[in-house]
Amino acid sequence: MSAALPLVTYTPLAGALLLGLLRHDRLAGWLNVALGAVSFGASVVLAWDVTRFGVVTGFGLRVDDFSVFLVVLNAFVGLTTSIFSRSYMRHVLHTRLTGPHGLRLYHAMYQSFLFTMLLALTTNNLGVLWVAVEGATLSTVMLVSLYRTPEAVEAAWKYFILCGVGIALALFGTVLVYYSAQHVLLHSAQGLDWSVLNAHRAQLQPAVMSIAFVFLLVGYGTKVGLVPMHQWLPDAHSEGPAPISAILSGLLLNVALYAVVRFKMLVDGSLAHTSHPHLAGLLMMGFGLVSFLVAGLFLHRQRDVKRLFSYSSIEHMGLMTFGFGLGGPLATFAALLHMLVHSLTKSAIFVTVGHATHLAGTQSIEHIRGLLRAQPGIGWPFLLGVAAIAGFPPFGIFTSEFLLLSATMHAEPALTILLLLGLVIAFAGLFRHLQPMVYGAAPEGLAPIKVNMLPVVLHLVLVLWLGLAIPAVLVAWLNHATVLIAGAGVL
Amino acid sequence: MSVQLLHSLVLVLAALALFAAFAVLGQARLLAAIHAFAWQGALVAAVTLTVAVAESAPELYFSAVLTFSLKALLIPWMLHRLVRRLGLSRHLDRPQHPMLATVFAVGMVMFAYWLVLPLVQSSLAFTRNIVAISLAVVLIGLLTLVVRRQAVAQVLGFMAMENGLFLAAVSATHGMPLVVELGVAFDVLIAAVLFGVFFFQLRESIDSLDVDRLDRLNEAREDQP
Numbered sequence: 025m026s027a028a029l030p031l032v033t034y035t036p037l038a039g040a041l042l043l044g045l046l047r048h049d050r051l052a053g054w055l056n057v058a059l060g061a062v063s064f065g066a067s068v069v070l071a072w073d074v075t076r077f078g079v080v081t082g083f084g085l086r087v088d089d090f091s092v093f094l095v096v097l098n099a100f101v102g103l104t105t106s107i108f109s110r111s112y113m114r115h116v117l118h119t120r121l122t123g124p125h126g127l128r129l130y131h132a133m134y135q136s137f138l139f140t141m142l143l144a145l146t147t148n149n150l151g152v153l154w155v156a157v158e159g160a161t162l163s164t165v166m167l168v169s170l171y172r173t174p175e176a177v178e179a180a181w182k183y184f185i186l187c188g189v190g191i192a193l194a195l196f197g198t199v200l201v202y203y204s205a206q207h208v209l210l211h212s213a214q215g216l217d218w219s220v221l222n223a224h225r226a227q228l229q230p231a232v233m234s235i236a237f238v239f240l241l242v243g244y245g246t247k248v249g250l251v252p253m254h255q256w257l258p259d260a261h262s263e264g265p266a267p268i269s270a271i272l273s274g275l276l277l278n279v280a281l282y283a284v285v286r287f288k289m290l291v292d293g294s295l296a297h298t299s300h301p302h303l304a305g306l307l308m309m310g311f312g313l314v315s316f317l318v319a320g321l322f323l324h325r326q327r328d329v330k331r332l333f334s335y336s337s338i339e340h341m342g343l344m345t346f347g348f349g350l351g352g353p354l355a356t357f358a359a360l361l362h363m364l365v366h367s368l369t370k371s372a373i374f375v376t377v378g379h380a381t382h383l384a385g386t387q388s389i390e391h392i393r394g395l396l397r398a399q400p401g402i403g404w405p406f407l408l409g410v411a412a413i414a415g416f417p418p419f420g421i422f423t424s425e426f427l428l429l430s431a432t433m434h435a436e437p438a439l440t441i442l443l444l445l446g447l448v449i450a451f452a453g454l455f456r457h458l459q460p461m462v463y464g465a466a467p468e469g470l471a472p473i474k475v476n477m478l479p480v481v482l483h484l485v486l487v488l489w490l491g492l493a494i495p496a497v498l499v500a501w502l503n504h505a506t507v508l509i510a511g512a513g514v515l
Numbered sequence: 516m517s518v519q520l521l522h523s524l525v526l527v528l529a530a531l532a533l534f535a536a537f538a539v540l541g542q543a544r545l546l547a548a549i550h551a552f553a554w555q556g557a558l559v560a561a562v563t564l565t566v567a568v569a570e571s572a573p574e575l576y577f578s579a580v581l582t583f584s585l586k587a588l589l590i591p592w593m594l595h596r597l598v599r600r601l602g603l604s605r606h607l608d609r610p611q612h613p614m615l616a617t618v619f620a621v622g623m624v625m626f627a628y629w630l631v632l633p634l635v636q637s638s639l640a641f642t643r644n645i646v647a648i649s650l651a652v653v654l655i656g657l658l659t660l661v662v663r664r665q666a667v668a669q670v671l672g673f674m675a676m677e678n679g680l681f682l683a684a685v686s687a688t689h690g691m692p693l694v695v696e697l698g699v700a701f702d703v704l705i706a707a708v709l710f711g712v713f714f715f716q717l718r719e720s721i722d723s724l725d726v727d728r729l730d731r732l733n734e735a736r737e738d739q740p
Contacts, residue, residue, distance in 0.1 A: 151695025158702045174720040178729040192676045231633035
C-alpha cells in the first residue's frame with residue numbers, strides 16, 4: 025500500500041477547506057499552486073508504483089493502468105492551470121469583475137473540483153464515481169456564474185439543470201447495474217465495486233446491462249458533451265473565468281468519458297455471447313460521430329472566441345468516443361493518446377485565449393485582431409496551439425488522429441470518409457476565425473499586458489514531443505491501459 | 516405480515532409516489548407543488564421502511580430516516596422558506612399546455628413499462644413493476660423540467676427525479692451501499708442549497724424566476740461591445 029494514493033486524492037480536499045478559510049488573496053493564489061504541486065508530485069510517485077505493482081489499492085481507492093495515466097494528466101493540468109489562474113485572477117480582481125469574497129470562493133471551488141475529478145478516477149466504487157462526477161458540477165457551477173452578469177447566470181443555470189438531469193439518468197443506469205450484480209454476487213455490498221463486477225462480467229444479465237448502458241451513455245454523455253446533450257458546454261465554457269474553461273475541457277470531459285468506457289467494459293463482457301455483442305460500441309460510435317460532425321459545422325458560426333474552442337472540444341470528445349466505440353487495440357490506443365494530447369492542447373489554448381481576451385478587452389472574435397503584432401508572446405502560442413488542435417503535424421494530435429484513421433480504415437473503411445470530411449470541416453472552421461485574429465493590423469491603443477506563458481509553453485512542448493516521438497515509458501503505459509480495455513495491446 | 520402483503524403495500528405506496536409526480540407536474544400553485552413533493556418524499560421513505568421490514572434489512576431503517584428527513588422535511592422546508600422570502604407564495608405558474616403535458620406523462624408511464632419488459636425473464640413481476648414505476652417517476656420529473664418555466668418548479672422536477680432514483684435503488688436492489696447513499700444524499704443537499712443561491716442570482720439578473728427569459732446565449736447573438 026502506498027501513501028501516494030490517498031495523498032493524490034485528498035490533498036485537494038484539504039486544500040479546498042483551507043482555501044475556503046483563508047482571507048489573504050495573494051497567499052491563496054500561491055497556496056493553490058503549492059497544493060497542485062503536491063498533488064502532481066504524489067501522482068508521479070503513484071504512477072511509478074503502478075508500473076511496478078500493476079494495481080495499487082488502499083483507503084477504499086483503487087488505481088490501475090487505465091486510471092493512473094488520467095490521474096497524472098489531471099494533476100498536471102490542475103497544477104499548470106493553477107499557475108495561470110494566479111495571475112489571471114489577480115487581473116480579474118483589479119478589473120473588479122469579482123471581489124475578494126468571490127476570489128475565495130473561486131480558490132476553494134477550484135480545489136474541490138480537482139478533488140472530485142481525482143476521486144472519480146481513483147475510486148473503485150461506481151456509485152462513488154457518480155457522486156464525484158455530480159460533485160464536479162456542484163463545485164464548478166458557482167464559478168461559471170462568478171461574474172454575475174445575466175449571461176453568466178444563464179449559463180450556470182443551464183449547466184446546472186442539464187448536467188443534473190443527465191447525471192440523474194446515469195444514476196438510474198448505475199442502479200440497474202447494481203440490480204444485475206445482485207443476482208451474481210454473494211456479498212451485495214461489493215455489487216458496485218468495478219473490479220468485482222469486471223471479474224464476473226460474463227454473468228451479468230445482458231438484457232439489464234444493455235438498458236443500463238443506454239442510460240449511462242446518455243447520462244455521462246451529457247458531461248462528455250455529446251450532441252444533442254451538449255447545450256450546456258459552450259455556455260459554461262464561454263461565461264466562466266478562463267482557468268475554469270481550461271480545466272472543464274482538460275479534465276471534466278475526459279473523466280466523464282472515462283466513466284463511459286469503464287461501463288462499456290462491463291457491458292461488453294456481459295453481451296459477449298448474445299446476438300449483438302457490440303451494442304455498446306455501436307452506440308458510442310454513433311453518438312461520437314454525430315458529435316464530431318455537428319460540432320465541426322458549428323465551428324463556422326461562432327462569434328465568441330471561447331465558444332469557438334468549446335465546440336472544438338465537443339468535436340474532439342466525439343472523436344474519442346468514436347475511437348473507444350470502435351474498439352480493438354489500435355483504435356483504443358489512439359483514443360487514449362487523443363485524450364492526453366487534446367487535454368494538454370485545449371487547456372493551453374484556453375489559457376492563451378484568456379490572455380488574448382484580457383489584451384483585447386473582449387471575447388468577440390470580430391474585435392480580436394492582429395495578435396501577432398499586438399503582443400507576439402500571445403500571438404505565437406495561439407497560432408501554434410490552434411495548429412496543433414486542428415491536427416497539423418508534427419503535433420501529437422496528428423499522431424492520434426492518424427492512428428484512429430488507420431484503425432477505422434481497417435475496421436470500417438466507409439466511415440473513414442466521414443471522419444476525413446469532418447476533419448476538413450473543423451480545420452476550415454478553426455482557420456477562418458484564426459487568421460484575422462492572429463494576422464493583420466492590431467487595433468489602436470492596445471498596451472501589452474503582463475502574461476504568464478509558462479503553462480502554455482510547457483503544454484505545447486509536451487504535445488510537440490508526443491508528436492515527434494512518444495517516450496517508451498508512455499507507450500508502455502498506454503499499451504497496458506489498452507490491454508486492460510481492449511483485451512490486447514498494440515505492441 | 517406476510518411478504519406478499521408487504522409487497523403489495525410497497526406497490527401501493529410507490530403508485531402514490533407516482534401520483535405525487537403527476538401533482539408536481541400539473542400543480543400551478545408553487546406552494547401546493549412543494550407540498551406534493553414533500554408527500555412524495557414521505558412516500559419514498561415509507562416504501563424504504565416497508566422494504567426494510569419485508570426483507571428484514573436493518574440498514575434500510577437508516578436509509579428511510581435519511582430519506583424522510585431530507586426529502587420530506589428539510590428540502591421542502593428550504594424551498595418553502597425561499598418561496599416566501601422571494602414573495603412568490605401566491606405565485607401561479609401554469610405549465611405550458613397542461614393537457615398535453617399530462618397526456619405525455621401518461622405516455623411516459625407506458626414507455627417505462629415497455630422499457631422494463633426485458634427484465635421479465637430474469638425476475639419477479641414485483642421487481643418489474645417497481646422498476647417501471649420508479650422509471651416513470653424519473654421521466655415525469657424530466658417532463659416537469661421541460662414544461663415548467665418557473666425556476667422553483669424546475670427544481671421540484673429535478674428533485675422529483677432524484678426521488679424516483681431513490682425509489683428504484685431501494686425497491687429493486689434493497690438500497691445502495693451506505694457510502695454511496697450518503698454521497699448521493701450529500702450531493703442532493705448541496706444541490707438544494709445552490710439552487711437557493713441561484714434563485715437570488717436569477718432574480719438579480721433577469722428580475723424574475725421565469726427561466727424562459729434566459730435567451731441571451733446562442734450562436735446568432737449580436738455582439739456587445
